[in-house]
Amino acid sequence: MSPLPENTLIGMCNPLLDIQTTVEKSFLDKWGLKENDAILCDDKHNDMFTELTKDFTVEYIPGGAAQNSLRVAQWILNSPNRTVFFGAVGKDQYGELLATKAKEAGVNVQYQINETVKTGTCAALINGTHRSLCAHLAAANTFTQDHLQKEENQKIIEQAKYFYVTGFFITVCPPAIIQLATHSAEFNKTFTLNLSAPFISQFFFDKLSEIIPLVDVLFGNEDEAAAFANAHGWETTCVKEIALKAAALPKKSTKPRLVVFTQGPEPVVVVEGDKVTEYPVTRLPKEEIVDTNGAGDAFVGGFLSQFIQGKGIEASVACGSYAAQEIIKKHGCTVPSVCKYH
Numbered sequence: 090m091s092p093l094p095e096n097t098l099i100g101m102c103n104p105l106l107d108i109q110t111t112v113e114k115s116f117l118d119k120w121g122l123k124e125n126d127a128i129l130c131d132d133k134h135n136d137m138f139t140e141l142t143k144d145f146t147v148e149y150i151p152g153g154a155a156q157n158s159l160r161v162a163q164w165i166l167n168s169p170n171r172t173v174f175f176g177a178v179g180k181d182q183y184g185e186l187l188a189t190k191a192k193e194a195g196v197n198v199q200y201q202i203n204e205t206v207k208t209g210t211c212a213a214l215i216n217g218t219h220r221s222l223c224a225h226l227a228a229a230n231t232f233t234q235d236h237l238q239k240e241e242n243q244k245i246i247e248q249a250k251y252f253y254v255t256g257f258f259i260t261v262c263p264p265a266i267i268q269l270a271t272h273s274a275e276f277n278k279t280f281t282l283n284l285s286a287p288f289i290s291q292f293f294f295d296k297l298s299e300i301i302p303l304v305d306v307l308f309g310n311e312d313e314a315a316a317f318a319n320a321h322g323w324e325t326t327c328v329k330e331i332a333l334k335a336a337a338l339p340k341k342s343t344k345p346r347l348v349v350f351t352q353g354p355e356p357v358v359v360v361e362g363d364k365v366t367e368y369p370v371t372r373l374p375k376e377e378i379v380d381t382n383g384a385g386d387a388f389v390g391g392f393l394s395q396f397i398q399g400k401g402i403e404a405s406v407a408c409g410s411y412a413a414q415e416i417i418k419k420h421g422c423t424v425p426s427v428c429k430y431h
């Protein structure tokens with residue numbers, strides 16, 4: 090294998106095809122979904138997916154949180170294969186579509202392919218300015234650690250300097266996360282994690298807590314921060330206070346932990362060690378907002394595109410905000426063909 094580009098970023102998460110459509114509140118009620126949430130579907134939602142594809146005009150958009158972020162990072166970096174993605178898909182049309190879209194964006198996808206289970210999907214249900222996500226992980230849920238042990242993937246891991254894993258992946262394969270994070274700590278690399286959704290802190294807190302000591306950079310939004318605080322029993326909903334406490338949690342390496350919490354149009358809160366900084370966001374005028382689906386993922390993609398080049402926090406946040414705004418102006422987590430970021 091040829092050497093990877095310098096400072097390669099590895100992402101690991103669930104590769105999902107988003108099935109996006111607009112629905113009435115009554116549809117959400119019928120399937121027990123909240124207006125603004127991200128959950129895993131259960132058996133009762135199987136019929137919902139059938140109904141969506143039968144009775145609604147739907148758009149199929151490549152999704153999966155970390156894969157979105159890597160596509161955005163590639164768009165900004167504008168040089169192929171700066172990022173590598175691990176996750177599991179089925180041997181089917183959806184899996185092929187996801188791979189094609191990721192490769193077109195310049196992401197080096199290294200999927201584990203499951204011959205018997207279908208590629209995962211995520212219903213992205215837009216209702217006014219809200220969106221409800223209901224993920225059917227399917228093949229994504231069958232990822233196993235031995236995919237990382239393959240010789241070609243071992244080489245990729247050895248050469249990479251940065252890792253980005255989503256909290257979503259904690260429901261799938263914690264041993265694979267621990268493997269990457271431990272490797273990162275051992276070789277003084279950088280391991281980054283996203284809190285991803287409140288349900289991760291609510292229902293997978295033990296697993297999350299095993300990973301936190303290995304995390305160098307922690308991402309999340311204000312709802313995820315609140316759920317994380319609640320799971321710790323911290324009696325506060327102040328994002329700054331939660332970020333400070335999260336940064337101060339025990340850590341394996343001596344590198345100070347960086348915590349980056351977004352709050353929609355409100356300032357981005359960054360804690361480095363014990364220092365808090367707020368970075369204001371330029372509000373987009375209402376008429377330019379198409380949907381915020383993928384804003385958080387795009388922020389991370391933009392942030393990491395600069396961070397892996399050693400650009401510093403201010404430049405990383407600025408690029409994160411730029412990327413998020415570009416995505417907000419389009420449907421789903423899609424980018425314009427040309428990147429004007431310098």
Ligand code: AP5
Pocket residue numbers: 102103104105106107127128129151152153154155157211220222223224257258309310311351352353354357370371372373381382383384385386387388409410411413414417422
């Ligand atoms: P989704 O949760 O929609 O994406 P997201 O990127 O997290 O978008 P949010 O709208 O939730 O943003 P946020 O709250 O994180 O960020 P914030 O608003 O703070 O999910 C998208 C993907 O998740 C889908 O593709 C799906 O496949 C995937 N997914 C679902 N379940 C999954 C699972 N189990 N496993 C794997 N994948 C799964 O905003 C961030 C930044 O945006 C701000 O800091 C700011 O810079 C900017 N911004 C936001 N609002 C404004 C505004 N009004 N004006 C200007 N800038 C703004």
Ligand code: NA
Pocket residue numbers: 379380381382383384416417418419420421422423
């Ligand atoms: Na969007």
